[in-house]
Amino acid sequence: MLDLLQNLGRRGLGVFERLGRASLLLVQILSGLHTLLPRPRLVIQQVFSVGVLSLVIIVVSGTFVGMVLGLQGYNTLVDFGAEESLGVVVALSLVRELGPVVTALLFAGRAGSALTAEIGLMKATEQLSALEMMAVDPVRRVLAPRFIAGFISMPLLAAIFSAVGVLGGYFVGVGLLGVDEGAYWSQMQDKVDLYDDVYNGVIKSLAFGWVATWIAVFEGHDAVPTSEGVSRATTRTVVYTSLAVLGLDFVLTALMFGD
Amino acid sequence: MGPPRNSDSRTVVQQQDNDEPLVTIRDLTFRRDGRVIFDGVDLDIRRGRVTAIMGPSGTGKTTLLRLVGGQLRPERGSIRFEGEEITRAGRGRLYELRKRMGMLFQNGALLTDMNVYDNVAFPLREHTDLPEAMIRDLVLMKLEAVGLRGARRLMPSQLSGGMARRVALARAIALDPDMILYDEPFTGQDPISMGVLVRLIRTLNESLGLTSVLVSHDIAEAASISDYIYLLAGGRVVAQGTADELYESDSQWAQQFLKGLPDGPVPFHYPAPDYAGDLLAGGEGREAAA
Amino acid sequence: MMSTRTTEIWVGVFVAAGLAALFMLAMKVSNLSALNEEDGFTIEARFEDASGLKVRSPVTMAGVRIGRVVAIEFDKQSLQAVVRMRIDRRYDTLPADSSASIYTAGLLGEKYVGLEPGAGADECEEAALEAELEGRAPEPCEGGTRVLRDGSRIKITQGSLVLEKLIARFVSQFLEGGGKKEAAQ
Numbered sequence: 001m002l003d004l005l006q007n008l009g010r011r012g013l014g015v016f017e018r019l020g021r022a023s024l025l026l027v028q029i030l031s032g033l034h035t036l037l038p039r040p041r042l043v044i045q046q047v048f049s050v051g052v053l054s055l056v057i058i059v060v061s062g063t064f065v066g067m068v069l070g071l072q073g074y075n076t077l078v079d080f081g082a083e084e085s086l087g088v089v090v091a092l093s094l095v096r097e098l099g100p101v102v103t104a105l106l107f108a109g110r111a112g113s114a115l116t117a118e119i120g121l122m123k124a125t126e127q128l129s130a131l132e133m134m135a136v137d138p139v140r141r142v143l144a145p146r147f148i149a150g151f152i153s154m155p156l157l158a159a160i161f162s163a164v165g166v167l168g169g170y171f172v173g174v175g176l177l178g179v180d181e182g183a184y185w186s187q188m189q190d191k192v193d194l195y196d197d198v199y200n201g202v203i204k205s206l207a208f209g210w211v212a213t214w215i216a217v218f219e220g221h222d223a224v225p226t227s228e229g230v231s232r233a234t235t236r237t238v239v240y241t242s243l244a245v246l247g248l249d250f251v252l253t254a255l256m257f258g259d
Numbered sequence: 260m261g262p263p264r265n266s267d268s269r270t271v272v273q274q275q276d277n278d279e280p281l282v283t284i285r286d287l288t289f290r291r292d293g294r295v296i297f298d299g300v301d302l303d304i305r306r307g308r309v310t311a312i313m314g315p316s317g318t319g320k321t322t323l324l325r326l327v328g329g330q331l332r333p334e335r336g337s338i339r340f341e342g343e344e345i346t347r348a349g350r351g352r353l354y355e356l357r358k359r360m361g362m363l364f365q366n367g368a369l370l371t372d373m374n375v376y377d378n379v380a381f382p383l384r385e386h387t388d389l390p391e392a393m394i395r396d397l398v399l400m401k402l403e404a405v406g407l408r409g410a411r412r413l414m415p416s417q418l419s420g421g422m423a424r425r426v427a428l429a430r431a432i433a434l435d436p437d438m439i440l441y442d443e444p445f446t447g448q449d450p451i452s453m454g455v456l457v458r459l460i461r462t463l464n465e466s467l468g469l470t471s472v473l474v475s476h477d478i479a480e481a482a483s484i485s486d487y488i489y490l491l492a493g494g495r496v497v498a499q500g501t502a503d504e505l506y507e508s509d510s511q512w513a514q515q516f517l518k519g520l521p522d523g524p525v526p527f528h529y530p531a532p533d534y535a536g537d538l539l540a541g542g543e544g545r546e547a548a549a
Numbered sequence: 550m551m552s553t554r555t556t557e558i559w560v561g562v563f564v565a566a567g568l569a570a571l572f573m574l575a576m577k578v579s580n581l582s583a584l585n586e587e588d589g590f591t592i593e594a595r596f597e598d599a600s601g602l603k604v605r606s607p608v609t610m611a612g613v614r615i616g617r618v619v620a621i622e623f624d625k626q627s628l629q630a631v632v633r634m635r636i637d638r639r640y641d642t643l644p645a646d647s648s649a650s651i652y653t654a655g656l657l658g659e660k661y662v663g664l665e666p667g668a669g670a671d672e673c674e675e676a677a678l679e680a681e682l683e684g685r686a687p688e689p690c691e692g693g694t695r696v697l698r699d700g701s702r703i704k705i706t707q708g709s710l711v712l713e714k715l716i717a718r719f720v721s722q723f724l725e726g727g728g729k730k731e732a733a734q
Contacts, residue, residue, distance in 0.1 A: 047563070048557075048563075101376045122371075130362070130368035135355070153567075
């Protein structure tokens with residue numbers, strides 16, 4: 001019994017310890033951001049690897065999600081004779097929730113895990129140490145550009161997700177199921193508010209981008225420098241980012257869309 | 260077996276004007292995970308010399324290099340580089356000092372996302388404002404010094420271990436540092452690469468007027484090029500001197516290490532209870548959990 | 550390894566695509582165009598019952614949307630619902646004696662405010678009437694129909710029909726009717 005408590009206690013302290021380390025790392029990253037201004041190339045390179053290379057999965061997923069929304073939405077609405085509102089259902093679901101959240105989850109799986117693995121591997125092969133000994137701060141040179149790239153890319157990816165999703169819903173609803181084209185767009189335009197919905201969705205994806213990239217970069221930097229350690233760190237990135245995004249989504253939704 | 264004969268082509272080290280050691284370490288104490296790594300270590304690294312730090316595995320030789328480079332902070336003691344206290348240097352100052360040190364990591368630690376040329380050019384591009392044309396000249400010179408000028412377009416993944424280390428060496432001398440730290444440079448090398456590296460370390464030390472610190476447990480090679488050797492064991496310096504002095508010394512540590520004896524101050528047996536008692540005590544044929 | 554130039558081009562494409570998506574969401578998906586009606590004039594109407602009406606519900610006349618509800622408040626003096634609406638600036642010819650009613654759009658639809666044009670109160674008639682009531686000489690004034698403008702209040706209103714009240718009324722009418730029949734026999 002006592003052992004169990006001891007274990008729990010140690011685990012608990014461990015959590016705080018990691019959180020503390022992660023926060024310190026974040027402060028280090030933020031304080032070094034200004035050094036990136038004269039070297040945009042570093043950030044651009046990372047936006048490519050984090051954003052551009054995620055485009056395929058985001059576009060494909062967005063299209064499918066939009067199409068499914070069109071299908072399911074139609075099936076439910078048609079019972080109420082309200083299938084003209086399909087556009088609203090698809091657009092609001094995407095812009096408010098699915099766009100930011102699903103994009104963040106996909107990001108964690110594709111880009112987040114890649115970041116963690118890359119940084120962890122650099123740690124294991126002593127590249128980070130070598131940078132330090134060459135008087136180059138690895139946090140500023142390696143971590144900061146990746147952090148900024150993730151933060152910038154996330155809202156763009158989420159917007160692309162929502163946009164192709166709406167088009168996917170259009171394809172299924174109007175193209176295949178016969179919903180009136182005019183009704184699809186006009187009802188949507190009527191009910192989707194720029195500030196309440198689109199703007200809030202962007203805020204969400206910025207918050208998710210912050211959290212997802214922070215976790216990915218921290219886990220890589222904190223990984224045990226062995227192959228097993230890197231693999232565990234990558235798993236942790238995906239799991240923790242997913243949990244954090246979903247939890248944060250609840251909090252943000254309550255704040256933004258609650259009364 | 261006597262000490263390895265030094266080749267006569269080895270030049271006599273010039274008397275430096277400044278006889279003050281480049282690095283002085285006094286009473287260095289460092290602990291990790293509760294284990295004592297260093298317990299009051301005193302060392303001097305003299306200018307222009309090749310100093311070897313040797314000892315059995317696990318004595319924390321790499322840790323020593325990290326302490327000298329300021330990547331780790333000791334619990335107690337002082338490490339002075341050119342008279343400046345490393346243990347108390349702020350980040351900015353530390354980074355300045357590191358520009359005067361080069362470090363060769365065990366596996367080269369080349370940046371894997373750029374080719375050989377860019378790797379060697381990296382410190383120059385980061386820390387100087389030199390135009391690309393000049394950087395090109397410097398990079399080619401450094402690569403020529405290690406014999407890899409023709410490999411400059413290769414990626415690190417295309418290099419053999421020995422070649423990677425040589426490129427890393429070229430990178431380490433890119434900024435013309437005062438001192439180079441070698442972390443186990445001979446480990447896992449075939450005889451030819453070994454020979455190349457040995458020759459390079461010595462030649463560069465002479466021609467560039469460097470101070471070299473070598474951490475290794477490869478006696479033959481290290482002893483053949485070192486001017487002075489420190490033997491570490493149990494967190495302390497147990498023997499020091501030139502290769503000849505050590506071979507002749509009374510120290511049991513030195514004798515065991517230099518001759519490769521399996522038993523001595525570093526015991527063969529891991530601490531265990533009495534053998535006979537252990538055999539007789541087990542009646543059930545299964546080791547009960549402690 | 551991709552050359553830097555190709556990388557940069559792709560990043561540019563990516564950022565452009567992202568911004569285009571945001572733009573599309575803003576333009577085609579949301580009510581951005583509708584937001585331009587922020588400039589308009591505000592009128593007020595009081596209802597006995599404003600159930601179901603929400604802020605941003607449409608305000609229509611002749612079936613065409615001319616504005617939106619911007620605020621719904623409760624007046625504790627008159628115990629009525631005070632609904633403030635913003636009407637698009639273009640529609641400056643709405644008669645001052647128009648009435649406002651709360652309707653339901655479709656079976657499950659949301660509530661909206663429908664304005665019906667009044668007969669057209671004459672500007673000077675109203676002013677003269679007021680002056681008479683107050684016992685002073687009427688001021689000289691030009692003719693012309695009074696229109697709704699910023700701060701105007703709609704006097705005639707019809708609150709929203711709540712389903713339960715309707716049923717209750719229907720049932721009581723039915724019972725009354727039945728009762729009268731019995732009494733008549």
